[in-house]
């Protein structure tokens with residue numbers, strides 16, 4: 001991912017719309033490119049500050065952004081774990097179907 005692509009993805013990241021692959025690329029570039037990290041912080045401020053001023057509560061958007069990044073990373077990991085479980089369940093289901101077909105055919109003879 002280059003800087004231009006990163007910039008284009010920022011709104012999607014802020015709206016939690018990145019898929020796993022996109023989020024991985026996004027974070028990889030974010031960690032190696034200070035300019036883009038800065039751009040992300042600025043865009044986050046632009047998006048959040050007007051909302052917060054309406055709320056009238058005090059806020060620390062820099063740590064909130066860090067938190068959001070951590071949350072998204074955790075969500076990616078969780079999703080991969082869930083995918084692994086799904087693969088295993090599918091494998092078991094396929095084996096079960098083959099086994100049942102095997103029983104049906106051998107009984108038919």
Ligand SMILES: [Zn+2]
Nearest residue numbers: 002003033036
């Ligand atoms: Zn960059």
